[in-house]
Amino acid sequence: MNVVFHVDVKQYGKVAVLLGGISAEREVSLRSGNAVLNALQNAGVDAHGFDPAEHPITDLINQDFDRAVIMLHGRGGEDGSMQGALQLLNLPFTGSGVLGSALAMDKVRTKQIWQTRGLPTAKYQIAEKRSFDAGSCKVIMATLGDIVMVKPAQEGSSIGMAKVTSAAQLETAIQDAxxxxxxVLLEQFIQGPEYTVTILNGEALPSIRMSTPHNFYDYDAKYHSNSTEYFCPSGLNAQDEAQLGRLAIDAFDAVGATGWGRVDFMRDEQGQFYLLEANTVPGMTEKSLVPMAAKQAGMSFEQLSLAILATADA
Structure with a gap:
C-alpha cells in the first residue's frame, strides 16, 4: 500500500465524524463512527462526533468544521444524499461523491452497469411493489434456479435479505423485503465461498474469505455471531488474488465509486468469481472486514482511519 503514515494532522483542521443517522443501519453506524472518532483523536486530529439525526446539517458550517468523515451506513448517508448536502455546503468529505454513492447503494442499477461492462454477476430478476404478481414466483424460481437470494435494492448489512428454496418461500420473502x-432484487444463489476486497485509494487490499454456519452471511453473522470465521489471507493463490483485486477495482470504478470502499463476491464450484455488491461506506466496527484487510496489509486501525480521512482531499 502506498499510504503515508506520518502526516501533519493539523492540516485537516476541525473534523466532523458523521455517525448514527436515520437508516436501519444506525446501530452499526454509531459503532463504526465512534471507533474511527477515537482513532482520529488518538492520532491528534481535532475530531468530533456529529449525528445528523440530532443536529441540522448546517451546524457543520455554524460550528466551523473543515472536513467531514462519513461513517453513515445506508440511506441518508451512503446513498448520495449526504454527499450532495456536503457538496452544497462546500465541505470536503471522505469517500465517493454523489453519483458513485447513489449507484453503489442501488443493487439493481449496480448489477445493470456491471452487466453492460461485461463484469461477472449472477442471473437476476426484479420485483416492484407496485406491480408484483405472486403468481410469478414459480416462473422466477424456474428461471433463477433452486436457490434464490432476495434483497431490498437499497439496504445494507443484509437487512431484509432472505435465502429461499421454494415459490412459497419466495413470495413471503419478497413481501417481507x-x-x-x-x-427488490431476486438473485441466483451462487454455491461456494464468499470473498470481499477492500479498495483504498485505487488499490486492492488483501482479500478476505468468510465462512458462517448461518443460512447465509446475514446481519447476525456480520455483527453478533462468534461462529463466523474470517480468513485473511483468504487462501487464494497469487494469480487468483491478483485477478480478484483487478476485478474489485474494475467493479468499483464502473459505478463511479472513489476513495475507499469494499466489493463483495461469491466464487462457484468451477472457480468463477461473481460480483455481489459494492459498498462505499463499509463497516468500521471491531468485527468489520475493512480493518481486517488493512491489518493484513500492514496498517493499524489508526493508520487506516487517517488514510480514509485523507480521501476528503482527493
Whole structure:
C-alpha cells in the first residue's frame, strides 16, 4: 500500500465524524463512527462526533468544521444524499461523491452497469411493489434456479435479505423485503465461498474469505455471531488474488465509486468469481472486514482511519 503514515494532522483542521443517522443501519453506524472518532483523536486530529439525526446539517458550517468523515451506513448517508448536502455546503468529505454513492447503494442499477461492462454477476430478476404478481414466483424460481437470494435494492448489512428454496418461500420473502424497499432484487444463489476486497485509494487490499454456519452471511453473522470465521489471507493463490483485486477495482470504478470502499463476491464450484455488491461506506466496527484487510496489509486501525480521512482531499 502506498499510504503515508506520518502526516501533519493539523492540516485537516476541525473534523466532523458523521455517525448514527436515520437508516436501519444506525446501530452499526454509531459503532463504526465512534471507533474511527477515537482513532482520529488518538492520532491528534481535532475530531468530533456529529449525528445528523440530532443536529441540522448546517451546524457543520455554524460550528466551523473543515472536513467531514462519513461513517453513515445506508440511506441518508451512503446513498448520495449526504454527499450532495456536503457538496452544497462546500465541505470536503471522505469517500465517493454523489453519483458513485447513489449507484453503489442501488443493487439493481449496480448489477445493470456491471452487466453492460461485461463484469461477472449472477442471473437476476426484479420485483416492484407496485406491480408484483405472486403468481410469478414459480416462473422466477424456474428461471433463477433452486436457490434464490432476495434483497431490498437499497439496504445494507443484509437487512431484509432472505435465502429461499421454494415459490412459497419466495413470495413471503419478497413481501417481507417490500417493508424495506419498493424494489427488490431476486438473485441466483451462487454455491461456494464468499470473498470481499477492500479498495483504498485505487488499490486492492488483501482479500478476505468468510465462512458462517448461518443460512447465509446475514446481519447476525456480520455483527453478533462468534461462529463466523474470517480468513485473511483468504487462501487464494497469487494469480487468483491478483485477478480478484483487478476485478474489485474494475467493479468499483464502473459505478463511479472513489476513495475507499469494499466489493463483495461469491466464487462457484468451477472457480468463477461473481460480483455481489459494492459498498462505499463499509463497516468500521471491531468485527468489520475493512480493518481486517488493512491489518493484513500492514496498517493499524489508526493508520487506516487517517488514510480514509485523507480521501476528503482527493
Amino acid at each position: 417490500f417493508k424495506y424497499d419498493n424494489t
